[in-house]
Amino acid sequence: MHKTPLLDQLESGPWPSFVTDLKRVAARKPQTADLLGVLERSYKDKITHWKHGGIVGVLGYGSGIIGRYTDLPDEFPGVEHFHTIRVNHPSGWVYSTKALRELMDIWDEHGSSVLNMHGSTGDIIFLGTRTEELEPCFAKLTSKGWDLGGSGSAFRSPSCCIGPARCEWAMYDTMEACYELTQEFQFDLHRPSYPYKYKLKLSGCPNDCVAAVARADCSVIGVWKDDIRIDQSAVQAYAGGELKPRGGATKWDKLDIQKDVVELCPTQCMSWDGKTLKINNRECNHCMHCINLMPQALRPGTERGAAFLLGSHAPILEGAQMSWVIVPFMEMEKPFDNLKELMSNIAEWWSEHGKNRERVGELILRLGMRSLLEAIGVEPAPQQVRIPRANPFFFWHQSDFDAEAKGRRYDTRQGFIR
Amino acid sequence: MALPKEELVEYIYKMVEAAQGKKQLKAKDIEKAVLKEHPDQNKNDIKFAIKELIDGGRCVYTYFGGSFIEIPRVEGAAKH
Ligand code: HEM
Ligand code: HEM
Ligand code: SF4
Ligand code: SF4
Numbered sequence: 001m002h003k004t005p006l007l008d009q010l011e012s013g014p015w016p017s018f019v020t021d022l023k024r025v026a027a028r029k030p031q032t033a034d035l036l037g038v039l040e041r042s043y044k045d046k047i048t049h050w051k052h053g054g055i056v057g058v059l060g061y062g063s064g065i066i067g068r069y070t071d072l073p074d075e076f077p078g079v080e081h082f083h084t085i086r087v088n089h090p091s092g093w094v095y096s097t098k099a100l101r102e103l104m105d106i107w108d109e110h111g112s113s114v115l116n117m118h119g120s121t122g123d124i125i126f127l128g129t130r131t132e133e134l135e136p137c138f139a140k141l142t143s144k145g146w147d148l149g150g151s152g153s154a155f156r157s158p159s160c161c162i163g164p165a166r167c168e169w170a171m172y173d174t175m176e177a178c179y180e181l182t183q184e185f186q187f188d189l190h191r192p193s194y195p196y197k198y199k200l201k202l203s204g205c206p207n208d209c210v211a212a213v214a215r216a217d218c219s220v221i222g223v224w225k226d227d228i229r230i231d232q233s234a235v236q237a238y239a240g241g242e243l244k245p246r247g248g249a250t251k252w253d254k255l256d257i258q259k260d261v262v263e264l265c266p267t268q269c270m271s272w273d274g275k276t277l278k279i280n281n282r283e284c285n286h287c288m289h290c291i292n293l294m295p296q297a298l299r300p301g302t303e304r305g306a307a308f309l310l311g312s313h314a315p316i317l318e319g320a321q322m323s324w325v326i327v328p329f330m331e332m333e334k335p336f337d338n339l340k341e342l343m344s345n346i347a348e349w350w351s352e353h354g355k356n357r358e359r360v361g362e363l364i365l366r367l368g369m370r371s372l373l374e375a376i377g378v379e380p381a382p383q384q385v386r387i388p389r390a391n392p393f394f395f396w397h398q399s400d401f402d403a404e405a406k407g408r409r410y411d412t413r414q415g416f417i418r
Numbered sequence: 419m420a421l422p423k424e425e426l427v428e429y430i431y432k433m434v435e436a437a438q439g440k441k442q443l444k445a446k447d448i449e450k451a452v453l454k455e456h457p458d459q460n461k462n463d464i465k466f467a468i469k470e471l472i473d474g475g476r477c478v479y480t481y482f483g484g485s486f487i488e489i490p491r492v493e494g495a496a497k498h
Contacts, residue, residue, distance in 0.1 A: 053481045055493045060472055062479025067493075152485035153444070191469060192485030193445035351446050356484045 001026060002037035006044065022114065031112045031128060034078030038070050049076075056083055056131050058138045061190045064148025065134060083134065085111070085126040086149035087141060088182070088189075089118055091175035092162040102144050110137035120215065121199065122159030123149035154192035155185040160202035161209040169291070170204030171222030171304040172332030177202050177339070184340045188347070195354030195363075198347060205300065206288045212309075212323070213389050217360050218343055219309040219323040222332070226301035227281040228290070234297035235277045245293050261290050285388075306332045308342060309388070310372075311361030321361045322390065324369070328383035342376065349375040420459045426452070427467045434477055434487055442486040 004019070011017045019036070026033035038049050054067035066084040073080035087103070103124065107115060112128035119125040129137065138148065149157035158181050161167070163174030181200060188194065201212035202220040212219035237243040241254035255261065257277065262270045269283035270290065277297075279290075291298045308330055309323035330338055349372060350360045364372055373380055421429055430448055437443050443451075449464045468487060471477040478490045 053483070055478055055480045055488075055490070057479055059475060060469075062472070062481075062485055062487075067481065152479070152481045154485065187465070187469075191445070191465075191472070192479060193465070193468075195444075195446070196484065356444065 001033050004040040007040050025113050029113050031078030034076040038076045038079050062192045063151045063154045063190050081130040082128040086123040088147050088149040088157045089122050091178040106140045121156050123157050150189045152192040153194050153196050155188040156197050156199045158200040161204050163204040174202045174204045177336050180336050196357050196359050206286045214312050220306045222306050223286050224301035225303040228279050229299040231297050238294045305329050311364050313359040313361050322387050324386050325384045345376040420456055427470050430467050438489050
């Protein structure tokens, strides 16, 4: 084991430390010992000792293996090669423990034993192996029914929220759609032929648990078309405190329907007179706020499908771009031919006009939305909102904590409430 | 005129070979070059001709900030 005084400091805090984990693995895996060594060296030299990219892969595929080498192979022979293998995850990340054990056994035998569950793309990321281990590892994976995921200028492994397997708000079968589209785009997943990466993420409802709107070129988000269903007696039960807000997941034991629900509706389309809750559904923008707070009283409508949005990505220089609504509502029934066709048509336009390393969202900005819509034969419509959601994450500000300390129930910044 | 499948494979192989060391070709560059000389060539044939070259190991995919199709060689980074 190398001496790692700088890394050791990372073990001293109150949190679990990856240094401690890696040391445990290093005791039986020399390459992981060298991984710690080279990282310590980088901390000291203040420069990375890794080289990117190259030729490595498995026969037939241009995707799924990411080449990594250290530039100090004499000092750290264990990481002379330290390639990454991306293994395509199952829809919704549902595994049996048996499948997980099989995966771990394969990786113990053929790699560093270090892995990441899961990468931002969704794949299982096996971190660190040598070129000559790639084919045997791939053969073992495929014999157990696994396949590699996408990398490079390819269709990337799609991912989805767990949807109808566990969640009552799923407006379509996200896991089935994810599986179907993975199969449909097999060629493009393994054989990079696009200008750059092309990602697809599917969420069952506007809560968007996989943050599709920010993290995937193609964002498919479940929506309903008709009215939110209201059970007025359950609304009364929330108002009286018999039912707890958000299934008991807030610190409030009683919902103030006026303040917590009606006044925080972003389009101000609700009203409450103490007896009846009314929603002007024409103005509702499906934000899910009211439904999330009182799931037993409010339920999405029954005319269900998804919105298709396009273009999000996070380039290093210009900052994040969010997806833009292209098709406000589409049916989502197996085998999802409408989605397959739409995505192929978009890829065709982008491949024809895109420059090397230009994402589809950047091409839309360069050539204009009109050029895309004409090419894919979609009529322009007012519902094609450019940035329907500015940020899929919630950031707390000091003012939120101050307001909470002063007794405001919902920690919303000044100016957001009318 | 469209090339028969075997000729198309060789045509593409020669193109990749000629580009070696000069220009890195993407799958789309190959497609565009074929269509320029043979406008009636089926795009799917081009896809599968590339697949044949890759599956047979005569060409490989490489990654240098983007994915390219090249003739196999020993990688510099793999050696010291
Ligand atoms: C001081 C050291 C490190 C810090 C502070 C750190 C921190 C992080 C953070 C914050 C993320 C993003 C997590 C998320 O939101 O999904 C991440 C991702 C990741 N880390 Fe680390 N990490 C460190 C060292 C390492 C090491 C040593 C390895 C590998 C041996 C590693 C491998 C990864 C990988 C593969 C990802 C996922 C990248 C992606 O999917 O985009 N990290 N790390
Ligand atoms: C200066 C050094 C590095 C930089 C600037 C860098 C940058 C990045 C970026 C920008 C991504 C995201 C690409 C995407 O959007 O899909 C990424 C992904 C990744 N990097 Fe690096 N990286 C560095 C070093 C490394 C090293 C040393 C390793 C492994 C030995 C590594 C392994 C990975 C892996 C496995 C992913 C993909 C994770 C996933 O599938 O989500 N990177 N890196
Ligand atoms: S995105 Fe919606 S449907 Fe999917 S798990 Fe989250 S809340 Fe449920
Ligand atoms: S879903 Fe959002 S916009 Fe629609 S009624 Fe509820 S709070 Fe208002």
